[in-house]
Amino acid sequence: MKELTGVFQADLQTSSQRIPLSNNGAAPELRQQETLDDVIHHEVKEVGTHILVCEVSYLTPTNTRQSFRKFFKFQVLKPLDVKTKFYNAESDEVYLEAQVQNITNGPISLEKVSLESSHLFTVTSLNNVAGGEENESVFGRVNVVQPQSSRQFLYCLAPQPSLTSDLKLLSGATNIGKLDIVWRSNLGERGRLQTSQLQRMAPDYGDIRLSVQQLPNIVFLDEAFSLTCKIINTCERSMELIVSLEPGIGPYVGLVWSGVSGRHLGKLEPRDSLELPLCLVPLAAGLQNISGIRIMDVFLKRTYEYDDLAQVFVTHRPT
Structure with a gap:
């Protein structure tokens, strides 16, 4: 057989969308016994069933176009379990307690757990050592979490002055922000999880x-x-x-x-x-x-x- 000219295409099918993964570049030519390798990187953002669809279209030496597909089905499990609690203080500050649990089968290293506050609040992390080095975590330089173990983080959110001057606006400010979590697995693979917008219960001040x-x-x-x-x-x-x-x-x-x-x-x-x-x-x-x-x-x-x-x-x- 002589040379083949073909195109490789890969798509990732999730429960909600189909994501193209490959670049449509120039069609490669393969001589007899030659192979083509391609490495594809993609950040998985959904849990559940995923299907990797690989399709090869090629042109034979007789100018006949042919193609074939292969399907690779795999499950994406939730790596972390995040639970939150809110406390409305009398000083109008809001305290957020976040519990991050490792529900994978291996240890992970938490590299970053931060709260990206909404424009209505200013956030202060309460997870650093008082009087220690700058940004020194209470969990040490390397925060390793074993399977089924958890870490608790605390944040203080102070409302903007425009909110504190109006109780009606303050009680309606329920959007707090998002938690951004970055970790590495025991093989060094990097993972990231960003929660949806966290919301507190509106305080009831009565009459x-x-x-x-x-x-x-x-x-x-x-x-x-x-x-x-x-x-x-x-x-x-x-x-x-x-x-x-x-x-x-x-x-x-x-x-x-x-x-x-x-x-x-x-x-x-x-x-x-x-x-x-x-x-x-x-x-x-x-x-x-x-x-x-x-x-x-x-x-x-x-x-x-x-x-x-x-x-x-x-x-x-x-x-």
């Missing part, structure tokens, strides 16, 4: 939102300290407010209020806010919860209760 604006981290036993709260009217009607301070219940009361209970705060218009200065006296050492704030809406005779609003550490003053 009134009470947040702590100023609070010391450490206070001393039997010495009064101050905190400042902020009250925001989040509903669409005016509110006449009265604040009451309830004493702690039980034999081990750590904090007691110092001040007038049942104080009138006046009328608060929709979307308006006011600052509420308060004073407490610590009676027991340790980490103490601030509870017992009651705000009553005079018009509806409805009382809003705020317990476990914040925590403060109480210690003895050094002598």
Whole structure:
């Protein structure tokens, strides 16, 4: 047989699309007993059944065009299992906890796990060693994850100033961003996984939102300290407010209020806010919860209760 002139074409068929893999270059000529090798690289982005379709079209020395196909079927399994949890803090920050589990049959090395935040938030990674070298991970220089083992990552997202000034926009900002994960298998093969857009549950502020604006981290036993709260009217009607301070219940009361209970705060218009200065006296050492704030809406005779609003550490003053 004399020379053959042919074209090789490869396509990858998935459950959703057909992807061409080969370049349609010049038709090669093959002499008798010659072979043609071609290496194709493709980043697999879908799980499930894949079919590699290889087709060879060639022209015989008698100018007869012929072709044949071969099919190679294989399964693409999910290499990682990613679980996420969201925590909405009183400071309007959002904390994302991501758990990445290796569900392959061999160990992998995680090279990068980062959060690409949306334009509404600024992200800070909390996975580096405090006081260590720049970008030094808490998992060490090489983060090897054995089969069925997992790693947990924590990120803090701070809303942009344009969001914090408008509670309606802040509660509607549910798109957080995407996780971008890069790893290598035990044979050095590189893999990458990018999640879809992560969404948090929109916070429900109710009719009134009470947040702590100023609070010391450490206070001393039997010495009064101050905190400042902020009250925001989040509903669409005016509110006449009265604040009451309830004493702690039980034999081990750590904090007691110092001040007038049942104080009138006046009328608060929709979307308006006011600052509420308060004073407490610590009676027991340790980490103490601030509870017992009651705000009553005079018009509806409805009382809003705020317990476990914040925590403060109480210690003895050094002598």
